[in-house]
Amino acid sequence: xxxxxxxxxxxxxxxxxxxxxxxxxxxxxxxxxxxxxxxxxxxxxxxxxxxxxxxxxxxxxxxxxxxxxxxxxxxxxxxxxxxxxxxxxxxxxxxxxxxxxxxxxxxxxxxxxxxxxxxxxxxxxxxxxxxxxxxxxxxxxxxxxxxxxxxxxxxxxxxxxxxxxxxxxxxxxxxxxxxxxxxxxxxxxxxxxxxxxxxxxxxxxxxxxxxxxxxxxxxxxxxxxxxxxxxxxxxxxxxxxxxxxxxxxxxxxxxxx
Amino acid sequence: xxxxxxxxxxxxxxxxxxxxxxxxxxxxxxxxxxxxxxxxxxxxxxxxxxxxxxxxxxxxxxxxxxxxxxxxxxxxxxxxxxxxxxxx
Numbered sequence: 001x002x003x004x005x006x007x008x009x010x011x012x013x014x015x016x017x018x019x020x021x022x023x024x025x026x027x028x029x030x031x032x033x034x035x036x037x038x039x040x041x042x043x044x045x046x047x048x049x050x051x052x053x054x055x056x057x058x059x060x061x062x063x064x065x066x067x068x069x070x071x072x073x074x075x076x077x078x079x080x081x082x083x084x085x086x087x088x089x090x091x092x093x094x095x096x097x098x099x100x101x102x103x104x105x106x107x108x109x110x111x112x113x114x115x116x117x118x119x120x121x122x123x124x125x126x127x128x129x130x131x132x133x134x135x136x137x138x139x140x141x142x143x144x145x146x147x148x149x150x151x152x153x154x155x156x157x158x159x160x161x162x163x164x165x166x167x168x169x170x171x172x173x174x175x176x177x178x179x180x181x182x183x184x185x186x187x188x189x190x191x192x193x194x195x196x197x198x199x200x201x202x203x204x205x206x207x208x209x210x211x212x213x214x215x216x217x218x219x220x221x222x223x224x225x226x227x228x229x230x231x232x233x234x235x236x237x238x239x240x241x242x243x244x245x246x247x248x249x250x251x252x253x254x255x256x257x
Numbered sequence: 258x259x260x261x262x263x264x265x266x267x268x269x270x271x272x273x274x275x276x277x278x279x280x281x282x283x284x285x286x287x288x289x290x291x292x293x294x295x296x297x298x299x300x301x302x303x304x305x306x307x308x309x310x311x312x313x314x315x316x317x318x319x320x321x322x323x324x325x326x327x328x329x330x331x332x333x334x335x336x337x338x339x340x341x342x343x344x345x
Binding site for chain 2: 137138139142172173174177233234235238239
C-alpha cells in the first residue's frame with residue numbers, strides 16, 4: 001500500500017517536474033535570453049552569464065527533483081571537469097544526463113542536439129551560451145569543436161550522438177575525430193541510472209518501481225598518445241580511439257553494477 | 258591511364274581496406290558506404306583525398322550526397338574523369 005502511494009506520488013511529481021522544466025525553459029529562453037542579448041557587454045561576458053543562468057536553473061531543477069523524492073544523485077570527481085582544453089565524453093542513458101553535467105560544468109561548451117538550437121524557445125539561450133548544435137556537417141562540426149578546444153575551452157559531447165539504445169554503447173566517431181583534430185585528451189564520464197528511466201522513446205509517465213539513483217563518475221584523463229599511432233591514416237586513428245573509449249566506458253559501467 | 262569499372266573497384270577496395278580497415282571480402286558494388294561499410298562523413302572527406310591517386314587531381318563530386326553504394330562511387334569517379342578529359 002505504502003509502495004503504491006509512493007509510486008503515485010512520484011508519478012504526480014514527475015508530471016509536475018516536466019511542466020516545471022518547460023516553464024523554466026520558457027522563462028530562460030524567452031525572457032532572460034533577450035535581456036542578456038541586450039546587455040552592452042562583450043560576447044564572452046554575455047556567454048558567461050548565459051551559462052551561469054543555465055547552471056543556476058538546472059541546479060534548482062535537480063534540487064527540486066531530489067526534494068520531491070524523485071531521484072537521488074551522486075557525483076564523483078566532478079572537480080576535474082573544470083580543466084581547460086579537454087574533451088569531456090559521457091555515455092547517455094537518460095534524458096537528464098545533459099542537465100546533470102550542466103549543473104557541474106558552468107564554463108563548458110556543450111555540443112547539443114540540433115533540435116535545441118532550432119526550437120524557438122531554446123535557440124536564443126543556446127546561441128548565447130555558445131553551445132554547438134550537432135547537426136553541422138561532420139567535418140565542420142569537428143573543425144568548430146577543435147577550434148574551441150585549442151583556445152582552451154572545455155568541450156562536452158555525448159559520443160553516442162543520442163541516448164543509448166538498448167544495453168550496448170554504440171559510439172559515433174565524431175568525438176574521437178574532434179580529440180584527434182585538437183590533439184587534446186579525453187575526459188570520460190560514466191553516467192549510471194538504476195533502475196533505468198527516461199530512456200530514449202520512453203514516455204514520462206512510465207516511471208520505475210523504485211526511486212532511481214543517478215551516479216556521475218569522472219574517470220581519469222585519457223591521453224591520446226598511448227592509444228593511437230599518429231603514423232596511421234586518420235580513419236584508422238579515429239577507429240582505434242573510438243574503440244578504446246568505448247571499451248573504457250563499457251568496462252566502467254559493468255564494474256559498478 | 259584509362260580506368261575500367263573493374264580497375265576502379267580494385268583500387269577503391271584497397272583504399273577502403275588501408276584507410277578505414279574495411280574487410281575487402283565484404284565489399285561489392287551493392288555495398289552501401291554508410292550503412293554496410295561504416296564510412297561516416299569525416300571518412301568520406303578522407304576518401305575523396307585518397308581518390309586523388311586515381312584522378313590525379315583533387316576530386317570534386319558535387320553530387321556526393323547521392324553516392325550511396327560502391328557502384329555509385331565508381332560511376333561518379335568515371336563521370337568526373339570523363340568530364341575532366343573534355344575540359345582539357
